[in-house]
Amino acid sequence: MNSYLASVNAGYFYGIVALVLAFITGMCLIFCVKSYRAGVAIGMEEKALRKVITSSVMFTLLPSISILLGVIALSGTLGVPLSWLRLSVIGALQYELNVAEIAAQGVGLSGLNLAELNIGAFVTIALVMTVGILGGVFCCIFFLKKYMNKLQGGNNQDATQDENKEKKPSFGAHATTAMFVGLCAAYIGSYIGKVMPGGGSDWMPLFVAGVAAACMAVFEYLIQKKQYLALENFSLAASMLVAMAAAVLVNLAI
Amino acid sequence: MSKATNNMTNQKAVSPQEKAAFFAEFNNGLHRIGRITLVLAVIMLVSVPFIVGAMNGVMPDMKGFLKGFATVGLIYIPVAIVEFLVYTPMLGVGGSYLSFITGNVTNMKIPCVMNAKDIAKTEAGTPEHEIVSTISVAVSAITTTLVIVAGVILLVPLQPILQAEALLPAFNNVVPALFGALGLKYFLKSPQIAVVPLVLMSVLCIAVPAAISQTSLLLIPSGGLALLIGYLLFKKGKL
Structure with a gap:
């Protein structure tokens, strides 16, 4: 060690x-x-x-x-x-x-x-x-x-007024989603840049991100379309572990 | 008190006035304990890196800390404020103190409280809901702690395997694995917000390779741009 x-x-x-x-x-x-x-x-x-x-x-x-x-x-x-x-x-x-x-x-x-x-x-x-x-x-x-x-x-x-008053939708919930979208875009953009000769021609991060995304897509399909809601708790960690395993296998293969 | 709430109470015991007085006193007690224990917990948590550093003859690098914290704070302090404002009414007093110190608020504590609320048939804002949500958050946090303790005990003997040379590519790519999975989830959620930042960041990293190693700085314009696009779409009613 x-x-x-x-x-x-x-x-x-x-x-x-x-x-x-x-x-x-x-x-x-x-x-x-x-x-x-x-x-x-x-x-x-x-x-x-x-x-x-x-x-x-x-x-x-x-x-x-x-x-x-x-x-x-x-x-x-x-x-x-x-x-x-x-x-x-x-x-x-x-x-x-x-x-x-x-x-x-x-x-x-x-x-x-x-x-x-x-x-x-x-x-x-x-x-x-x-x-x-x-x-x-x-x-x-x-x-x-x-x-x-x-x-x-x-x-x-x-209490009475609130019952009659329609709730104004707020940007708060969307703001958090937008912030995370921006965060993911920055990282994924950097993995795309790494594949180019100027970025070191390192394709492994993009490959791993791609495998994780594909795995997450399968989970999303099962959760959203097939209603396997229990999978929601595992989708992120399981997608990551599958992608990490793929990195090991590809590294052994090349 | 609502009909739903009446379902789980023994009406012989307490009058509404007595209940209100008792509940006010109970909430004050929770605020007192909550504040004291949170302050103590923060002190303990912040001490950990210093203790580990002292044991190894090093201290945290304050310049590096401030540089990292400047970016982290910019992203996560607004998120923390939004979460505080949105989630505390659902969690109640006790549930909020416990949820914000034990974490996993959105993915675990909120669904757990909603589940407990449905089971107990309580309504938000009632003393019964406050009690049920505090119990459910506390029990959820204790359960998670115990499960992770059991897992860590099992993990210790696996250390030599986890640190094997062959597994290095897995752990060196844990961040791409996270953002690949998370990216798909968020991009699907808001494709109209995602397109422009994703294309711009990719073009920037291809055109200026030096930007690749500065992801922590890229997060700021990328996050800002996504927020702006999100806000414009929200104003136009397209979100």
Whole structure:
């Protein structure tokens, strides 16, 4: 094992991650117990509350396995402990990889490339990944109480008015989609550029992206046309793993 | 209280006034605990890179951090604000604190809350919904943590295989794999937004090969252009 991978997979790092996750799990337990007791106190049936717990466990099991696949995909370059931490709290696979790539370029690397990574770059990448995703958390810390009070107050005062008033559609949801479209366009454009002689004639990134896209197209067909909705949770991670496997096979073949 | 909500409550127990007073106090408690635990969690999370650095005799490179964060912040801070404004009314107080610290909000927590809401037949904005959503987010986060812990325990013995030389092309191409799959999904969702940025970025990278290694900078004009096109289409009612 090279020294970089040994450092990012060190035993103490697992311990630190376990400690952080234990804290956050404890937080979840406290909220769960408090809410359960509050439900009973206001007269909700315990049977119904238990049903919510069981259904939430069942509902989460399959998507959690897909997150685990993401941990496998990330662990090859960033090690298991950081991938475990990043995909267990706040982030999601698409965010983590994109930010890791941006941060790697920020410290002067060509990207998330094992041959170039070192522990100094790793800690900077980890810091960018952590701080970059805290926007929502800070919004909750500073504005959630005010925002929810405003919403609840508004709901009470304008309940009748709201029933009659048509909701104005907002650009917010489209803005997030547009932002991600732009993000994907920049990356795909760079893979097309890489194929050209001036870009290094490296066709592997475009090939891998193409295989992942083809695989995702199959998933989208099955989800949208054939209504296999359960596949939605796996489509991204599974498409990535198939494309990554294709990279290995093609590399062995040539 | 609505008929639907009545289905899951024991009406003998509490009057509406008592319930409202209790709920206000309960929410204040959640805000207090939520803020304290979130601040502590942020401190712990930010400490991790510094601790790992200290153990290895290095520290994060602040210049590299600021350079990376400038791009990341430009993209993800607006996304975080939009997500906060859109999702918190669905998640409720407790559900929001937990969702934003445990992540996977859109792909897991929101569907989980919607599922729990349907099962319990509660309505958004009611105390019952607040309680059900908090329980469902908490249980979902704990389940994910346990599944990943089990997976990580299984992953550790597989380390030598995962680090085999033959698998290097797989891990070196994890980013193209992500954007290939994600690109198709988003391009299908909004083809009219995608065409121009995709063509322009491809032409730019072919004409100026030096731009290829600066993807983090390309994200800004590409994202900005997509936003502008999206906004114009939205204004024209074509989205």
